[in-house]
Amino acid sequence: MRKIIVQKFGGTSVADTNKIKNVAKTVIREKQNGNDVVVVVSAMGHTTDYLVKMAKDLSPDPSGREMDMLLSTGEGVSIALLAMAIQAQGYDAVSFNAMQIGILTENIHTKARILKIKTDKLKENLKAGKIIVIAGFQGVTDDGEITTLGRGGSDTSAVAIAAALNAERCDIYTDVEGVYTTDPRVVPNASKLDEISYEEMLELAHAGANVLHPRSVETAKLNNVPLRVRSSFKQDNLGTLILGVDKMEINRPVAGVAADLSQARIVVCDVPDKPGVAAKIFSALAKENISVDMIIQSYARKVSNTNDIAFTIDSADLDKTVKTLDTLKHDIDAHGDIQIDDKIAKVSIVGAGMIDRPGVASSMFETLAQQNINIRMISTSEIKISCLVDKSDAHRAVKALHKVFGLESTEIADVKGDLPDV
Ligand code: ASP
Ligand code: MG
Numbered sequence: 001m002r003k004i005i006v007q008k009f010g011g012t013s014v015a016d017t018n019k020i021k022n023v024a025k026t027v028i029r030e031k032q033n034g035n036d037v038v039v040v041v042s043a044m045g046h047t048t049d050y051l052v053k054m055a056k057d058l059s060p061d062p063s064g065r066e067m068d069m070l071l072s073t074g075e076g077v078s079i080a081l082l083a084m085a086i087q088a089q090g091y092d093a094v095s096f097n098a099m100q101i102g103i104l105t106e107n108i109h110t111k112a113r114i115l116k117i118k119t120d121k122l123k124e125n126l127k128a129g130k131i132i133v134i135a136g137f138q139g140v141t142d143d144g145e146i147t148t149l150g151r152g153g154s155d156t157s158a159v160a161i162a163a164a165l166n167a168e169r170c171d172i173y174t175d176v177e178g179v180y181t182t183d184p185r186v187v188p189n190a191s192k193l194d195e196i197s198y199e200e201m202l203e204l205a206h207a208g209a210n211v212l213h214p215r216s217v218e219t220a221k222l223n224n225v226p227l228r229v230r231s232s233f234k235q236d237n238l239g240t241l242i243l244g245v246d247k248m249e250i251n252r253p254v255a256g257v258a259a260d261l262s263q264a265r266i267v268v269c270d271v272p273d274k275p276g277v278a279a280k281i282f283s284a285l286a287k288e289n290i291s292v293d294m295i296i297q298s299y300a301r302k303v304s305n306t307n308d309i310a311f312t313i314d315s316a317d318l319d320k321t322v323k324t325l326d327t328l329k330h331d332i333d334a335h336g337d338i339q340i341d342d343k344i345a346k347v348s349i350v351g352a353g354m355i356d357r358p359g360v361a362s363s364m365f366e367t368l369a370q371q372n373i374n375i376r377m378i379s380t381s382e383i384k385i386s387c388l389v390d391k392s393d394a395h396r397a398v399k400a401l402h403k404v405f406g407l408e409s410t411e412i413a414d415v416k417g418d419l420p421d422v
Contacts, residue, residue, distance in 0.1 A: 074137075
């Protein structure tokens with residue numbers, strides 16, 4: 001049986017018609033290797049940002065349904081253009097949007113999850129020898145409503161399609177050469193990793209390494225889809241392979257350092273120390289589809305019998321969170337105020353090798369102390385330690401940690417682009 005390779009090209013790779021011609025060549029090369037090829041593409045260049053900006057010009061809080069109607073158009077342009085480019089180079093190609101295929105999602109606008117992908121149309125067209133080009137990022141509900149998967153969601157579309165088709169591999173082509181030990185715009189001598197486990201990648205993606213949409217890694221892990229992140233522009237470079245931790249020999253405590261600059265911290269002060277308070281707060285947030293990251297409840301104060309509950313969210317959800325908490329304040333009998341701080345960042349170190357290796361946390365804290373960086377919150381998982389710090393300290397923290405854990409390369413990474421905003 002012929003193997004199926006799923007290829008995904010991000011916005012930078014299809015930013016103009018010349019780049020689309022190059023993408024067509026890469027697609028055709030895989031076809032010439034004797035494989036069936038399914039391609040998933042994002043919107044061209046900064047199209048999605050531009051669409052978001054226009055929406056915000058018209059309304060401070062546009063409805064989710066109309067945002068999805070709007071944003072899903074970006075990918076519609078790139079699939080048609082890429083299919084044309086492939087055809088112009090003499091190969092049979094056909095483009096489909098999510099509605100045509102049946103990429104079924106939850107009925108949640110702007111960040112829906114994929115529930116099921118119908119494969120009949122895909123299999124039929126592959127059998128007919130066609131290269132299939134699919135719009136990433138978008139989906140459709142049972143009753144025909146258009147949804148999107150959240151910013152950066154095309155990666156997830158590609159992996160979910162690879163899983164549904166039982167593909168040999170999913171190649172994510174992008175403008176970087178692979179997964180680095182940290183953002184090379186912050187640390188120019190960051191190293192490119194040849195391999196990383198799903199588990200580590202997942203933690204790094206959640207910690208703010210913007211290489212892959214976190215849900216794409218989850219989906220790859222769940223379905224055991226080997227995932228390769230590689231450069232659209234340097235194709236001889238094999239990039240980074242992401243695979244199961246069981247298939248790797250890990251001898252480094254820390255694989256990478258990441259900073260998430262788009263977090264906000266909320267503190268609900270003086271809530272009664274009794275059962276059900278946390279449940280009420282976080283159920284109300286969950287109902288609004290707000291994901292919460294770090295959570296800390298202070299040790300109960302004996303005299304007043306109250307706690308403070310602090311947590312972090314994506315700063316994009318800040319307004320919604322404050323509104324939700326304001327309506328809840330009375331119900332949970334909170335006596336204090338609700339404090340908000342969006343000048344914070346989460347800095348994390350990640351590595352499967354830190355399991356059973358004492359001293360990793362203390363090295364992190366010591367390094368931050370030497371830099372005179374104050375830690376505002378700490379959270380850990382088996383393979384990650386995160387510290388909340390002031391946003392203005394984030395890059396300094398990343399540089400120092402990257403050095404302490406020996407992640408530097410002797411080469412300077414070839415990466416263009418501006419430093420992420422602080
Ligand atoms: N076009 C969408 C975005 O810019 C999806 C993607 O690129 O993955 O977020
Ligand atoms: Mg992307």
